[in-house]
Amino acid sequence: MKRYSAFAVAREALRYHTGWERAWRNPAPKRQYDVIIVGAGGHGLATAYYLGKNFGITNVAVLEKGWLGGGNTGRNTTIIRSNYLQDPSAAIYEKARSLYEDMSQDLNYNVMFSPRGVIMLAQTEHEVRGYKRTAHANALQGVSTEWIEPARVKELVPIINLAGPRYPVLGGLWQERGGTARHDAVAWGYARACSAMGMDIIQQCEVTGVRSEGGRVIGVDTTKGAIDCDKLGMVVAGNCSHLSQMAGFRLPVESVALQALVSEPIKPCMDVVVMANTVHGYMSQSDKGEMVIGGGTDGFNNYTQRGSFHHIEETVRALIETFPMVSRLKMLRQWGGIVDVTGDRSPIISKTPVQNCFVNAGWGTGGFKAIPGSGWAMAELMATGHSPLAEEFSMMRFKEGKFIDESVAAGVAH
Amino acid sequence: MSTRLATQGRLIDRSKPIEFTFNGTRMTGYAGDTLASALLANDQLLVGRSFKYHRPRGLVASGAEEPNALVGLGTGDRFEPNQRATTTELFSGLSAQSQNHWPSLEFDVGVVNNKLARFLPAGFYYKMFIHPKPFWKHVYEPIIRKSAGLGQAPDRELKDADTYEHFYYFCDVLVIGGGVAGLQAALVAAKSGAKVLVLEQNAHWGGRAPVDGGTIDGDYPEAWVEQTLAELSAMENVTLRNRCMGAGVYDHGYALGYERLTDHAPGQGGPRHRMWRIRAKQIVTATGAIERPLSFAGNDVPGVMLAAAMRDYVVNWGATPGKRVLVATNNDDAYRTALTLHAAGIEVVRVLDTRETGGGALMEEVRALGIRVECGRGIAKVKDGKCVTRVAICAQNGQGGAQEEVEADAVAMSGGWSPVVHLWSHCGGKLTWDDAQAHFRPDPARPPLGADGAGFVVAAGSANGPLGLGAVLSDAAEAGAKAAAAAGFKAEAKPAAGVAQDEAPMQPVWLMPARAEIDLRMKAWLDFQNDVKVSDVQLAAREGFESVEHTKRYTTLGMATDQGKLSNINGLAVLADSLGSEIPQVGTTTFRPPYHPISMGAIGGEARGEIFQPLRKTPMHDWHDANGADWEPVGHWRRPYAFVRAGESVKEAVSREILNTRQNVGLLDASTLGKLIVKGPDAGRFLDMMYTNMMSTLKVGKCRYGLMCSENGFLSDDGVVARIDEETWLCHTTTGGADRIHAHMEEWLQTEWWDWKVYVANVTEQLAQVAVVGPKARMLLEKLNAEAGGGMDVSKEALPFMEWKDGEIGGFKCRAYRISFSGELSYEIAVPASQGQAFWDALMAAGAEFGVMPYGTECLHVMRAEKGFIMIGDETDGTVIPQDLGLNWAISKKKEDFIGKRAQQRSHMVDPDRWQLVGLETLDGAVLPDGAYAVGSGVNANGQKNTIGRVTSTYHSPTLGKGIAMGLVKHGPKRMGEVIEFPGTDGTVYKAKIVDPVFYDKEGEKQNV
Secondary structure, eight states, rough: OOOOOOHHHHHHTTTTTTTOOOOOOOOOOOOOOEEEEEESSSHHHHHHHHHHHHHOOOOEHHHEEESTOOSSSGGGGGEEEEOOOHHHHHHHHHHHHHHHTHHHHHHSSSOBBBOEEEEEEEOOHHHHHHHHHHHHHHHHHHHHOOOOHHHHHHHOOTTTTTTTTSSOOOOOEETTEEEOOOOHHHHHHHHHHHTTTOOOOEESEEEEEEEETEEEEEEETTTTTEEEEEEEEEEEETTTTHHHHHTOOOOOOEEEEEEEEOOOOOOOOOSEEEETTTTTTTEEOOOSSSSEEEEEEEEEEOOOOOOOOHHHHHHHHHHHHGGGGGSSSEEEEEEEEEEEEESOOOOOEOOOOOOOOBEEOOOOOOOGGHHHHHHHHHHHHHHSSOOOHHHHTTTTHHHHOOOOOOOOOGGGOO | OEEEEOOOTTEEEEEEEEEEETTTTTEEEEEOOHHHHHHTTOOEEEEEEEESSOEEOOOOOTTTTTTSOOEEEGGGGEEEEEEEEGGGGGOOTEEEEEOSSSOOOSSBBGGGGTTTGGSSTTHHHHHHHHHHHHHHIIIIHHHHHHHHHOOOOOOTTOOOOOOOEEEEEEEEEEEEBBBBBHHHHHHHHHHHHHHHEEEEEESBBBBHHHHOOOEEEEEEHHHHHHHHHHHOOOOOOOESSSSSSEEEGGGGGGGEEEEESSSTTSSSSSSSSSEEEEEEEEEOOOEEEOOOOOOOOOSSSEEEEHHHHHHHHHHHOOOSOOOEEEEEESSSSHHHHHHHHTTTTTTEEEEEETTTOSSSSHHHHHHTTTOEETTTTTEEEOOOSSSSSSSEEETSSOOOOEEEEEEEEEEEEEEEEOOOOHHHHHTOOEEEETTTEEEEETTTTTTOOOTTSBBOOOEGGGGOOOOOOOHHHHHHHHHHHHHHTTTTTOOOOOOOOOEEEOOOOOOSSSSSTOOHHHHHHHHHHEETTTTHHHHHHHHHHTTTSSSSHHHHHHHHHOOTTTTTTTTTHHHHHHHHHHHHHHHOOOOOOOOHHHHSSHHHHHHTTTGGGGSSSOOOOOTTTHHHHHHTTTEOOOEEEEEEEEETTOOOOHHHHHHHHHHHHSSSOOOEETSSSSSEEETTOOOOHHHHHHHOOOOTOOOTBBEEEEEOOOOOOOEEEEEEEEEETTEEEEEEEOOOTTHHHHHHHHHHHTTTTTOOEEEEOOOOGGGEEEESSSSSSHHHHHHHHHHHHHOOOOOOSSSSSTEEEEETTTTTTEEEOOOOOOSSSSSEEEEEGHHHHHHHHHHHHHGGTTTTTEEEEEHHHHHHHHHOOTTTTOOOOSSOOGGGGGGGSSSSSSSOTTTTTTTTTTTTTTTTTTTEEEEEEEEOOOOOOTEEEEEEEEETTOOOOEEEEEEEEEETTTTTEEEEEEEEETGGGGGOOOOOEETTSSSOOOEEEEEOOSSSSSTOOTTTO
């Protein structure tokens, strides 16, 4: 792999950039691999990468039915934070956040991790108490967060309207080391690094069946033929129910469309990421200048990767209320992605009823921020059979009732 | 130089000059001008700077597809960035500023990027700025952010001065596009009797046809347009809207219209934009086609324009980008531009036709005028600069060796036409590649499908592929008939007869010249706004970004504010060529709504400020507002947090309210509490499933505190249930829970127990409910009764604790419940909502002598915590089961089942290590911090400190004069008297003793009197 650097760009410029090699190879599948990962999104590629980097397992294929990074990795609003309430969540998201910090150097690919800071606004007394609780929890979890008062919110977000007539801003939970990254680059950077380790990333290769013998996985059938493997990792957000069905078990997962949109680009006006949960909207400004806006999930299960209008309307209203200037911007594009949601809205990183078959799914609306941590834990689980980061996320928790529920704000006041 | 012509300009009114400013310079246009045509007429060819290299940019197009001419419009609270000059109608006083340059449009230091362009190819930023690590955040990124972006952000402190509205519409056939195809389709559909809505994004009807010429039914196209419009206007089943763009097509015939009501006439009053939310049985997309640029070096220099756009400017507005024009084309249509220019007195210096054999009749017509036409030729290069000066000509089939240079001040280019397939594609319509026209057009066999599995979109006219006038009209007539038939009407596809010059076949040209050298490809633009060149797409392909989506994302091709309307097809043709693949195999990127950017203001509509969300008001809302209410939002309600008196802080008000209620009597507006009537022969059985308690055995006249759990066993709501009669119960829910619990009940009734005879009605807003609380509550009610003469006996004997009674108090018909959430003697009295304020007034008046005061939610919270009552949302958070809260007494052991029962038997739910409810008291009387955790020893497997409990509610109790708290603690109830530590976020460690959660009146003597 040729290393990327300003020097390399300058050198290649002299020959009109004709000397660049492929970022990743485009191989035909081999007959057999030690490990097959299904799904070349961020989580799948990260799993492969850490299998190689941390455990020296490089006879790995990553199968992708479409183009790599084309699912939720390429559709999300790129927010990275780890200010979660429950211990298992805080642990894996903080691991992910810390890996993001060094990802560009680690992968030799600029993923533009930008620790610009994330504020979660509190707009009801109930939210104030919830975030103060989170701040206490984070302090014990080693996650650096801070409760901030409205004046500080205004300093950080000059375009905010603190005194909205309906839901005045009462403060916020501030994570200075949270931020954003360039989502496509995360997938591309991992893919390039995996390919350089000798792993095969096989695009346009859909898995059509999972083969097992005596309760143990032995391979998969694909549109490019049968491929054998010792271990199988299913990392296919939006389609994990289909794949688990092929393997012969069910997942407690529902799939719904999540909406997002961007405005036309404008000059920098908001440096931090702001999430306003009471009014349901979140927004950041990309390096291109677009305001990147997250909306809600559809109220029904579906697989269309399309946006619908009614959610956009609610989201935009919330943002105009919070940032009045948004009213005079324009929506450039809206889209949808399919998110897998579990019973407690926390992910599954788990062994399955089929031996040597592992699943990583159910990241719901928050998967992008977890990519490196998720890959790290999944790789550890697949390589060694045990990962402290993944332990609480076993699918068995639904049987035990040991939920990891982050929806504290779902409570109500008398 | 660009200028206004002495003649031409069918849309402008030269008798009505209009003054406007551009970058502060005063200019004059005419009524009917767009900002773009007016700028052109004022010799303002340079209109902006590109995104990445800050290259000078001029007008390329004449409509919504324009990528370059973006300006900031208006000032102050009406400023808006990134407005397209081509779709902005000129009005008096218009003030426009160009964008993305510093210090000025003419001299932009950002152009240094242009000098470095060779070092800044597609995706350069993924390969650079990696080291040293802190530089990305502190140095590189801030520079990139500043140089990117386009227009200025609107003023952060100003609120949008305009208003917006939403409009709902239902029709049989929605026709999007008011060109000749749209009008023809609408006419056919309308004649069938179908209800038809026609949307046209521009101010003028007829689309391109009046500019392009030919005849319809033997007359000028313009005459046919006028006549057809008149015919449609006269039909009652037809609605016509101009300045209204079809913005998006969604599932099941849902479509968005974006009407710009006052953009062309600000200050005329009324909403600025109107969002049409349309439900149509069938949608006809008659959205026309867009001309493609040609990819040659210097095709981005101001003065290089689409051939048809140049024709538009001359015919519609009498404006031209130059006086010596060179035309380059691969098809016959551009000859129309040559003819138009010639007729307007503009010199056509050369027509370069890439086809070795040239064109058909139109070419002969041009030649006959003495214009030099060269076949098999193309442009090698347009000399770089702020305007066109010289053009180098070469063989199309070569590498770009210039054979000749000619002087010209403008270039008209035409690379063929692509149908506007966006709206067809939004909801899943598929495309097919048309080899002859070299474009993607809708595949009629794979339309977007509706709920019934049948297609609900029909493409019409050039949006469907046909380009000739005759073919367009007959295709449109068929589309109109097809849509009407699918909507259930009998229609006849009778097209008007369109006649235009026959055209010779076009020749696909994706690069000019075909084998251009790298230095030319690095100057051949695909995406003018985002600065993506042919060489960038080739680089992406070389590096393995082979999927069209990868190429788009890697190069940013088609991601600018025009969303690739001009660049996409050219870009993917270059990609296909680089991959040695065919264009249809490469495919297109996904078309996303909206077709053209729409204002956020319009998306939000009327709902902003006070009415941003529905505001629910209790009958006493206004009284609260007038009497010092410090509001707290609770769901869509607002509730008084406290009633603050002059000179008092909120905290002082809360204390006063608590002490007064404990000593005298207080009034709480409890109207927001959910009130659900559950009625029917199976209601008791149903409630036994909904609640953990037994409700079917509750006696008529009695009340019972009930708990509701989710399927997963977690406590989700609580409240007092009263049995009204044999078949009727009234269930109180929390304020926030009312709608949620109502929906929860309905979900179970409709999906699981659909055969049970139960009806649920939410009567929350039908009743005003007042809690009369405190030791003097009964005296107050008795006085009211005495004043009115008679009324309900509210004595302990007649209305004991946990019972209810209907009757009259103070002359008000009411239902009184003896229930208490404060531990005091308490009556919750419901009266019809219409009587709420009068009843409240009567209570306040009669209570004066007892010291009555209203109290708010915080007083309520503190009093319930003093009594150790749990609060949903404080003691519960979706992870807590009733057993954690010492509420086993409220869980029926007799019932076979209730929602959550099975879940509560799972291993983790019966774990003896679950945290349980206790009271907490600091050793020094201080208040514990909200949400603090108690730490145990050591750390867990992930290095996090182990915790053994947490604070769930914490207050200063004025009654007891100290801090009190409730919390969940591991083995808590067994550890009474133990002291545990709660670290605060500020480093302070709070020590608290585990105590009984009931701090006040442990025996309950005060409420049961």
